[in-house]
Amino acid sequence: MSELVSKKIAADPRLVEAKSLILQVVQEHASSIVDVRPPAAERVVDYQRLLNDYAAFRGGALYFPYLSSGAGNGPFVELADGSVKLDMITGIGVHGFGHCHPDLVAAGIDSAISDTVMQGNLQTNTESVDLSQLLLELLNEGSDEYAHCFLSTSGAMANENALKIAFQKNHPANRILAFKHCFAGRTLALAQVTDKAAYRDGLPETIQVDYLPFYDQTRHEQSIQSAVSHLESHLSRHPGKHAAFWMELVQGEGGYYPGHREFFMALIEALKGQNCAIIADEVQTFGRTTSPYATQHFELQSEIDIITIGKISQVCATLFKSDYNPRPGLISQTFTGSTWAINAARAIIRGLMERGNFGAEGLNVNLHRHFENHLKRIGESYPNTISGPYGIGGMVAFTPFGGNAEKAKAMCHALFDAGLMSFIAGGKISRIRFLLPLGVVTTQHIDRAAEIIEEVVQAMSS
Ligand SMILES: Cc1ncc(COP(=O)(O)O)c(C=O)c1O
Known part of the structure; x- marks a missing residue:
């Protein structure tokens, strides 16, 4: 059987080398993104202009001032204002493998040579x-x-x-x-x-x-x-x-x-x-x-x-x-x-x-438990601030301030400003939620998220 042209393209040593170089370059630069950071002062004005333009084009502002630069590392994402966020909402559940994951970059390269967009x-x-x-x-x-x-x-x-x-x-x-x-x-x-x-x-x-x-x-x-x-x-x-x-x-x-x-x-x-x-x-x-x-x-x-x-x-x-x-x-x-x-x-x-994300003791369950333990601890340390129930597996939530809608929205934005991405939820807005990037998130990332939640709870309850 004669070999298909598509297979010849994919197996061409020049392409194999180019692919490996692309992956190397992305990883080398992306790996410098390791924690949250505030916006770079010199980018703030241009960034705000982009946000304003986009709000005008689409007929309303985005929920968060979020425009990605196109780079990230694991659960961290770099925004175009130079800030880095710990992304625990992942585009409402989309970035399950976080940002710039090598397997997805590789999938992108394979797709780019596959003719059909x-x-x-x-x-x-x-x-x-x-x-x-x-x-x-x-x-x-x-x-x-x-x-x-x-x-x-x-x-x-x-x-x-x-x-x-x-x-x-x-x-x-x-x-x-x-x-x-x-x-x-x-x-x-x-x-x-x-x-x-x-x-x-x-x-x-x-x-x-x-x-x-x-x-x-x-x-x-x-x-x-x-x-x-x-x-x-x-x-x-x-x-x-x-x-x-x-x-x-x-x-x-x-x-x-x-x-x-x-x-x-x-x-x-x-x-x-x-x-x-x-x-x-x-x-x-x-x-x-x-x-x-x-x-x-x-x-x-x-x-x-x-x-x-x-x-x-x-x-x-x-x-x-x-x-x-x-x-x-x-x-x-x-x-x-x-x-x-x-x-x-x-x-x-x-x-x-x-x-190993699935199973009764799989990662989804264990990561949830780790997050839940932090939320319980914070709720106990700061009474009347946050409470359960906390969701299931890769869907984590809490009720802030007894379910007050305005406070829930304010907290969601305060978390964003402090570097942690979450989102609101609830038939009547009363919950803050996270959709974990289950393919990359570790207990250390959750510890970092909990640190930010605690800072924000402390600030909002004082
Ligand atoms: C349960 C459920 N069904 C349907 C949808 C709609 O999906 P999409 O936004 O991709 O159209 C969503 C999106 O949030 C959802 O959570």
């Missing part, structure tokens, strides 16, 4: 096949329960596809069930699912959504009973009308509250015989619990019909069982993801497996 419907390279297979194999663990994996460019698009698949399969049912305080994305349809009035302000009502309360770990039995009773009342008010139950297994934007297997099972049991698809929105949870999928963490693979993933995986995807395979024409896109995103996804997922 954006892969999609009529422009698929072989990497898309490998990624789809990897995502399905990880989920199925030897079974063949989930048959399909459809790639897309955003969490919202993966979720739109999930909704369309569920509605088509369960036609003419035209309503969906969802948890209060859920966040599903920002399309016209998903803005209806998302339980936040401001995010659908002025939009027409596209989908009828019936909400139930999410799991409350402080009231295990009562919270199960309450959710089931809400569910039964929705089912009896709109018999046969629910095409899907939209589930976040850990509420993300809602404040990092994990659910519980018994809670989900009670609801799923109550839905048996209803022709209602169970959809797990794992756009935020993917890669962050004891298993690659939170569906596996809660042992719900047999129950859940459609799963969506995104963020840390760079490429987003909708995975579904064979009886949900839609008729031709329903889902298709020009773009499924950039070649770099697809190659980065493969490197990130394989990297997390190799690094």
Whole structure:
């Protein structure tokens, strides 16, 4: 068999050497970034001008004055004003391997020589096949329960596809069930699912959504009973009308509250015989619990019909069982993801497996525990400042100052100014959260984050 030209390019010794040189150069310079630092005075004016210009272009200021210089090292990122931040929010879960990671730079070089910038419907390279297979194999663990994996460019698009698949399969049912305080994305349809009035302000009502309360770990039995009773009342008010139950297994934007297997099972049991698809929105949870999928963490693979993933995986995807395979024409896109995103996804997922992030005593659990211990200690040292619950795995959160929204926002900005990147969360803003760069973060980085949190707590409580 004659060798493919693409293989000849990749194996050319000049390219192999150039790649190794590029990696060397990036690492050599990036490795000088080792701790947070304030902006360089001489860059402040130009940086502010860039921020102002960008605010004008996009019609509103960025949440943080964050414009990356394009360099970083592990969880540290250099901004264009010369400052360095300890990035523990990672673009809301995207930089799972931190900044300038050699495996991702290598994936970028491989992608740059792969001809196709954006892969999609009529422009698929072989990497898309490998990624789809990897995502399905990880989920199925030897079974063949989930048959399909459809790639897309955003969490919202993966979720739109999930909704369309569920509605088509369960036609003419035209309503969906969802948890209060859920966040599903920002399309016209998903803005209806998302339980936040401001995010659908002025939009027409596209989908009828019936909400139930999410799991409350402080009231295990009562919270199960309450959710089931809400569910039964929705089912009896709109018999046969629910095409899907939209589930976040850990509420993300809602404040990092994990659910519980018994809670989900009670609801799923109550839905048996209803022709209602169970959809797990794992756009935020993917890669962050004891298993690659939170569906596996809660042992719900047999129950859940459609799963969506995104963020840390760079490429987003909708995975579904064979009886949900839609008729031709329903889902298709020009773009499924950039070649770099697809190659980065493969490197990130394989990297997390190799690094030992998963398992009951895997890194995700241990890093969480380490962070949680710091937060508990700070909360005890400074009463009425910060409190739990603290989330799960790579999703860490706390409630500042009893859940006061203004103080939570002020603290988030004070942390940023002090060098630590976090973000707010909560149905009603009341929490501060972190999405750890799970592929690179160490306990020393978490110790540094805790030092900054303690400084800020001290300053805000004095
Ligand atoms: C649970 C969940 N679903 C969907 C989305 C939307 O993803 P995207 O912003 O990539 O469209 C998000 C984003 O924060 C999310 O957290």
